[in-house]
Amino acid sequence: MYFEPKAPKNLSEVGYDPSLVLQLIGKGMYLENLETALQFSKEIKLPTNVIDEALQILTNRKQIESLGMVANTTGGIGSLRYKLTTTGKNFVQDALNQNQYFGPAPVPLEKYCDQVIAQSIGGERVSPENIEEAFSDIVVPADFTRRLGPAVNSGMSILIYGPAGNGKTTVAEKVAHIFESAIYIPHAIEVNGSIIKVFDSSVHINLEIEKPPVERRSLIRALVDKRFVPCKRPVIITGGELNMEMLDLKFNEVSKYYEAPLHIKALNGTFIIDDFGRQQVSPEQILNRWIVPLQSRIDFLKLHSGKTFELPFDELVIFSTNLSPNDLMDPAFLRRIPYKLETKDPSIEAFKAIYNAVARKAGLELTDEIFDYTVNEITQEAGKSLAAYQPKFIIDQVKAACKYQGIELTFTKEVVAEGLANLYVQDSDFKGQVGMSAPT
Numbered sequence: 248m249y250f251e252p253k254a255p256k257n258l259s260e261v262g263y264d265p266s267l268v269l270q271l272i273g274k275g276m277y278l279e280n281l282e283t284a285l286q287f288s289k290e291i292k293l294p295t296n297v298i299d300e301a302l303q304i305l306t307n308r309k310q311i312e313s314l315g316m317v318a319n320t321t322g323g324i325g326s327l328r329y330k331l332t333t334t335g336k337n338f339v340q341d342a343l344n345q346n347q348y349f350g351p352a353p354v355p356l357e358k359y360c361d362q363v364i365a366q367s368i369g370g371e372r373v374s375p376e377n378i379e380e381a382f383s384d385i386v387v388p389a390d391f392t393r394r395l396g397p398a399v400n401s402g403m404s405i406l407i408y409g410p411a412g413n414g415k416t417t418v419a420e421k422v423a424h425i426f427e428s429a430i431y432i433p434h435a436i437e438v439n440g441s442i443i444k445v446f447d448s449s450v451h452i453n454l455e456i457e458k459p460p461v462e463r464r465s466l467i468r469a470l471v472d473k474r475f476v477p478c479k480r481p482v483i484i485t486g487g488e489l490n491m492e493m494l495d496l497k498f499n500e501v502s503k504y505y506e507a508p509l510h511i512k513a514l515n516g517t518f519i520i521d522d523f524g525r526q527q528v529s530p531e532q533i534l535n536r537w538i539v540p541l542q543s544r545i546d547f548l549k550l551h552s553g554k555t556f557e558l559p560f561d562e563l564v565i566f567s568t569n570l571s572p573n574d575l576m577d578p579a580f581l582r583r584i585p586y587k588l589e590t591k592d593p594s595i596e597a598f599k600a601i602y603n604a605v606a607r608k609a610g611l612e613l614t615d616e617i618f619d620y621t622v623n624e625i626t627q628e629a630g631k632s633l634a635a636y637q638p639k640f641i642i643d644q645v646k647a648a649c650k651y652q653g654i655e656l657t658f659t660k661e662v663v664a665e666g667l668a669n670l671y672v673q674d675s676d677f678k679g680q681v682g683m684s685a686p687t
Contacts, residue, residue, distance in 0.1 A: 250362065250365045250366040250429075250430060250431060251431065251470065251471045251472075252354075252358065252362050252431055252471065252472040252474075252475050253470050253471070253472060254293075254294050254470055254471060254472040254473065255293065255294070255297055255472070256294075256296075256297075257296070257297060257300060258297050258300040258301055258304075260297075261293070261297065261352065261355070262354070262355030262357065262358055262437070263353075263355050263437045263440075264440070265301065265304070267352070267353070267437065267440075268291070268293065268297070268301050268352055269301055269304060269305055269310075269338075270338075270339070270342035270345075271291050271349060271350075271352055272287050272291065272298070272301055272302065272305065272311075273305070273310065273311075273331065273335060273338055273339040273342060274339055274342060274343065274349040275287055275290055275291065275349060276311070276329065276330065276331050276335075276339070277331060277336065277339045277343075278349055279349070282314070282317070282328040282329055282330065283317060283326040283327065283328055283329070284298045284299055284302060284326060284327070285326055287302075290349075290350070290351070291350075291351060291352045292351040292352055292434065292472075292473035292474045293352050293473070293474070294473075302327075302329060305329075305335065306329075308334070308338075309332055309334050309335075310331065310332055310334050310335035310338050311329045311330065311331055311332060311335050312329065312330060312332055313327050313328065313329055314327075314328040314329060314330055315327070315328060316328070345503065346441075346442060346502060346503040346504045347501070347502040347503060347504070348435070348442045348444075348502065348503075348504045350434060350435070351434035351435060351473070351474050352435075352474055353433070353434070353435040353436050353437035353442050353443075353474070354433040354434075354435070354436050354437065354472070354474050354475065355436070355437055356436055356437065356438045356556060356558075359433055359436045359445075359558075360558060360559055362431055362433075362475070363514050363515060363558070363559045363561050364559055364561070366428070366430040366431065366515050367402060367515065367561050368402040368426065368480060368515050368516065368517075368561060368562060368563055369400070369401060369402030369403070369561070370402075371402075371426055371427070371428050372400060373396065373399045373400050373425050373426070375396060377425050378392050378395060378396050378399070378425070379392070381421045381422070381424070381425045382418075382421060384604075385414065385417065385421075385601075385604075386593070386597050386600045386601045386604065386635070387414070387418070388591075388597070391588065391590070394586075394588055395418075395422070395588060397586070398585075398586035398588065399422055399425065399563070401563075401585060401586065402561070402562075402563050403541075403563065403564070403585055403586070404541050404563070404564040404565070404566070404583070404584045404585065404586070405422075405563070405564070405565045405566070405584070405586045405587075405588060406565075406566045406568075406572060406581075406584045406586070406587045406588070407419060407565060407566070407567045407568075407588050407589075407590060408566075408567075408568050408569070408570075408571075408572050408587070408588075408589055408590070409569065409589045409590035409591055410569060410590070410591070410592055410632065410634065411569040411634070412634035412635060412636035412637070413590040413591065413592060413593070413634055413635045413636070414590055414635045414636075415521075415567040415568075415569070415590050416519075416521050416567055418590065419484075419517075419519045419521070419565045419567050420482070420484070420519070422517065422563070422565065423482040423516070423517035423519060423563070423565075424482065426479075426480045426516075426517075428480070429454060429477050429478065429479065430477075430478055430479075430480055430515045430516075431472075431475035431476065431477055431478070432445060432446050432451055432475060432476050432478045432481070432514075432515075433445050433446065433474055433475050433476070434446045434474060434475075434476060435474075435504075436507075438550065438554075438556050439550065439552075439554050439556070441504065441505060441550055441552075442504040442505065443496065443504070443505040443506070443507050444504065444505065444506050444507060445507045445511065445512060446476050446478075447507075447512050450481055450482075450483055450512055450513075451476065451478045451479075451481055451512070452478055452479040452481075453476050453477070453478055454477055454478060454479060455477060480515055480516040480517070481512060481513050481514075481515070481516035481517070482513075482516055482517050482519070483509050483510075483512060483513040483516070483517070483518050483519065484519040484521055485509060485518075485519070485520055485521065486520075486521045486522045486525075486526075487522055487525045487526055487527065488526075488527065489520065489526045489527070489528075489533070490526065490527045490528050491528055491532060491533070491536065493508060493509050494508050494509065494510060494533075494536055495508055495548070495549075496508060496548050496549070496550065496551075498550075498551045505550075508548075510540075510546070510560075510562065511546075511548070511558065513562050514558070514559070514560075514561055514562055515561055515562065516562055516563070517562060517563045517564075517565065518562050518563070518564050518565070519565045519567065520533075520564070520565070520566050520567065521567045522567065522568065522569075523566045523567060523568040523570070523575065524568050524570040524574075524575045525570075530575045530576065534576060534580050537564075538579075538580060538583060540560035541560075541564065541583045541584070542583050543560075544559060544560045544561065545557050545558070545559060545560055546558050546559075546560040566584065572587070592632045592633055592634060593633055593634070593635050595622065595633070597635075598622070598633045598635075598637075598638070599613075599618060601635055601638050602618060602621070602638040605638040605639050605642050606638070606642060606658070609642050609645075609646065609656070610656060611642065611645070611656065611657075611658050612658065613658065614658065616660075617658045617659075617660070617663060620660055620663065621637075621641065621663060621667070624664075624667050625637065625667070625670070629670070629671060631670075631671065637670065640666065640669075640670065641663060641666035641667065641670070642666070643666070644665055644666025644669055645658065645662045645663060645665070645666050648662045648665040648666070649662060
């Protein structure tokens with residue numbers, strides 16, 4: 248699927264006051280010693296004809312002057328070189344006092360909003376085959392994936408809840424990586440004269456469209472707005488560290504431009520709130536911040552000047568928790584989450600399938616004797632429920648025990664008991680074993 252944003256054809260089409268482009272060119276000369284239109288185009292991400300138009304305005308204003316031609320190493324026509332005049336240096340100093348941003352020209356807010364809508368996550372179909380492939384390496388009940396498919400295709404919000412250790416985070420992460428289409432994310436956006444950085448290399452995976460049809464290549468190069476970066480749909484995962492400040496614009500008092508909040512960086516992708524209810528702030532505070540975006544699909548952000556602006560809220564939001572949803576959310580908020588999926592303790596058959604799969608991956612063979620022993624120790628001796636995380640936990644412990652003892656990796660009751668003993672702890676009064684008992 249292609250959602251290529253079109254490049255501006257002239258300076259008036261950049262979408263905001265052209266003086267911002269003039270300032271970026273001046274900063275490029277002052278900070279980076281850039282001299283030619285091609286250099287400016289590469290750094291500012293605007294077509295050379297737009298840059299040439301801006302350079303002509305700067306020249307007419309006596310803010311830059313030509314240094315003559317620089318030779319073309321390929322033998323073609325050379326490029327004009329420019330430098331700042333004294334007037335131009337004053338112009339740049341004024342620009343730097345406004346903000347110290349230098350880089351790709353920002354995208355106007357309106358164009359960004361149009362782009363978000365055009366590449367909506369709800370517009371990409373996830374088929375049953377996609378779901379099956381994504382979950383092929385783990386054991387998930389068929390009724391769970393059947394209900395998960397429509398939830399993913401909705402592109403809205405999902406609550407995944409249930410006992411700890413049964414794969415809620417794994418499910419959320421697999422869902423997030425199902426999507427395949429490329430989208431375009433701006434380096435930065437312009438709002439009422441302010442600049443907000445959006446692209447973040449730590450969360451956005453930059454990619455070029457791999458070998459589009461030959462007839463499209465020159466067209467793509469000529470028409471695509473380079474102020475946008477082709478990326479995979481973003482996946483942002485937050486946990487207990489999430490606080491309210493992370494959901495607001497972050498203004499740098501020194502550089503005087505903004506950093507977009509996490510959920511804006513996640514637009515057109517997936518935003519996972521893991522361990523919901525265990526954040527630094529109360530669930531009510533987070534839910535009150537999100538209640539309008541989840542319902543209206545519009546979010547409102549405020550600049551430090553007090554001006555408020557809106558953006559489409561287009562992302563798949565996944566809440567994952569092992570706490571009771573009724574204790575975390577009031578009925579009004581629960582109604583705004585259209586899909587609620589419970590991860591339950593595995594059946595004995597599912598637990599065996601998980602145990603077998605993990606054992607095989609480790610190079611071990613799970614015998615009926617070891618399996619029955621494990622289940623008995625967990626359910627009868629410890630009085631605990633089976634959980635999806637337990638097989639891997641035990642086998643990791645077996646591997647460590649065998650390594651320590653200097654013996655070949657093997658399944659025996661003795662080494663399995665080492666792992667079982669670490670599943671749980673003794674109670675604080677030391678009145679008895681809360682965890683596993685050793686084999687007799």
